[in-house]
Amino acid sequence: MKSAYDILLERGFIAQATHEDEIKELLAKEKVTFYIGFDPTADSLTAGHFLTIMAMAHMQRAGHKPIALIGGGTVKIGDPSGKTDMRKMLTDEQIEANAERFKKQLGRLIDFSDDKAIMINNADWLLKLNYVDFLREIGVHFSVNRMLTADCYKSRMEKGLTFLEFNYMLLQSYDFLELYKRYGCTLQMGGNDQWSNILGGVELIRRKESQPSFGLTFNLLTTSEGKKMGKTEQGAVWLDPEKTTPYEFYQYWRNIEDAKVEECLGLLTFLPMDEVKRLGALQDAEINKAKEVLAFEITKIIHGDEEAKKAEEATKALFGGGGSNANVPHSDYNISDFENGKDLIELMQETGLIPSRSEGRRLIQQGGVRLNDVQEKDFGKSITLADFTDNELLIKKGKKVYHLIKLV
């Protein structure tokens, strides 16, 4: 049987490891307790977190025990790694609310029943630390000189780095030590941007406990241009269906660039690797089939089978190939709303297709709006019942954004 390490390697997760051979051996013969941290900076996890959660799931399936560490304490500091600016400060209430939502979302992907996994918040120990004691016990083991050479601080050396943020590494390292002592956690994993922070913890455990511990990082999802993936023009791709609907979520992955299809299939689905390779090898227009599979599988993992099917159905209806309109993004209106005509731009604004009337005008003038697939060039257009077909009016914005108006 393949070890968890082999699986992660094969699927393309592994970026760096502190002790490759030892970790490989350890994961092959022992049940390992490992942890990944999530700072509750927003009220939902994002597609970026999804990658690490998948790694966690693979590990759990291979028999290891995950600890999902909610960073209720560390979030108050803010990780400067890879950030060009300091983060906004969050209030205690926000942090708590965010942490609650993280818990729910993680619970969907990781099995926390029967002590198969642990979820814990580092606020439990970080918030009661005594400053002087902490400096004497932990701070003494860190060299400022070495910290400053860390890659993750480089960009901040020009823009400025506060002492607050500079301490982030110490706190994360302390977390690892704490989890090591509490649960015998010997492995920390995370995105590759966490490398320095993870190393800090490994070294701290070696110095304080004279014991080995390990770190492993994952490749981050980036576009072929090297930008972070999981972001759209509207912001991040969220795992919360209220922030990013399953349909939008599906569409995001359906529109992934060709070069990333195989990588994403490996990282973000549970499909067997030979299937991943087969799909990834498809060429030209054929690769769209692979993208359909990718979008469906990922949506299924996050939102469940039913929502994935709905998203797929809606996509078929909109982009050709039949299917019913039932699951297309839509708004319900009364017949009376259109009896005297309703301004098209106003309607588009109400459905969220456009943020302002000016935007609507531009869009229409540039030929970016279609009503039931007929281009509309008149920005003063008033929609009446005559514009509906079978009580439905499909508004298309650009090539990919649809909204259905239903009369009820």
Added chain:
RNA sequence: GGAGGGGUUCCCGAGUGGCCAAAGGGGGCAGACUGUAAAUCUGUUGUCUACGACUUCGAAGGUUCGAAUCCUUCUCCCUCCA
């Protein structure tokens, strides 16, 4: 604490009295080409009751016929010195 330099539209960054709703780039949106891809080209990118009006250049006052530009106070940031 002292000296100096700054805060401009989503971001970076020009602009030192009217020609400024503000150059240029990035990003976004739309059009063309396509495969719901990438790349490329074109247009566009404050708001509105739209050939005009209104609100924007850290904040509040002031000078002026007229201010992003000048003055005053405040505030935040950066650099050098201590």
